[in-house]
Amino acid sequence: MFIIPLLTYAIVSSFTPGPNNIISMTNARSQGVRKTMRFIGGVAAGCMVIMLLWSYFNLVLKPFIPKINFMMNILGCLYMIYLAIKIMRSKPQDAERRDVALCTFTFGFIFQFMNPKVILYGITAISSFVMPISTSPIQLLFYSLGLTIIGICANMTWALFGSLFKNWLSRYERPFNLVMGLLLIYSAVSIFTAN
Template identity: 65%
Template sequence: MNIIPLVTYAIIASFTPGPNNIISMTHARNQGFRKTLPFISGVAAGCLLIMFLSSYFNLILHQYIPRITPVLNVLGCVYMLYLALKIMRSKPADAQENKVNHYSFLFGFTLQFINPKVILYGLTAISVFVLPLGQSHVHLIVFSLLLTLIGISANMTWAFGGMLFQSFLLRYERPVNIVMGMLLIYSALSILM
């Protein structure tokens, strides 16, 4: 069983900019790594549930996935473009606003159900890479855990980067936001290619 293509896809898809990664980086930059952990925990729980749902929906809808995927791709692209524009147009954070913890476990968890990147990640990884390797319950659970672990390692890396480069990111907030927005636009457009 060769899982190298699956792991390669999962790493590339997980480490590119997306809502989870950018929020983790920004929140860790503003609040510190430790205060970002509840959000990351919520992201992990939501991501794992999305992976389980993707596994079983793929089994049920296997014959319909080619017709559903283009619609999900367009919706995901539009949402990511909206987030990119919002990030690029954002103004430097207000110091008082930064004292409030907006990013809780519940926010991280519920974000996964409106985050097209995670949904497309799950649907694509399961349908293209996992189902051809096997369709047992144990198989689907193990690969759901693996995909979630890779995704959360990316999320934590972005948060750690936000904390580590805090002074740089605060000093150059506007250009960094523009670069992050451009990377998110690239990620959004790559969904359609």
């Protein structure tokens, strides 16, 4: 069943360090959680637009070019393996050097269209996990909403527990990154084993 690999992929991709999470954590530490919620609201809106665009793009494209699904699976799988290796080999984050607070809704929204992690998250999740189990426009809307909610939960977690989470990561970053990388590899392999 595709739902477990989809959730694994979504949770691992969303909760691992990335631009949205780092900015949320940094903003919350310097500006407070209340002001950071404007940025997170922009992230939510931008992420939802990207998920919907990829859902309906895939829905329109799939009947006309059947082989694209296989190619998207391969590209998504390769990206997940690349991301897993990058996560497992990553060095400690230096969040202290990011001292500019970007706490606006507008920045959060626009930034999603330049954020490769969110764009590839949408491409991979929709084409590799969602399209094989559903092509109903209503279900695509709900999957897009679900993927967005998981991403926003990650942003809020990093914002709310930024200091505590950063301290924990500084002590246990290597094992944490190894586990996240292995879970991402599991998600990549499951694209082909679930068929």
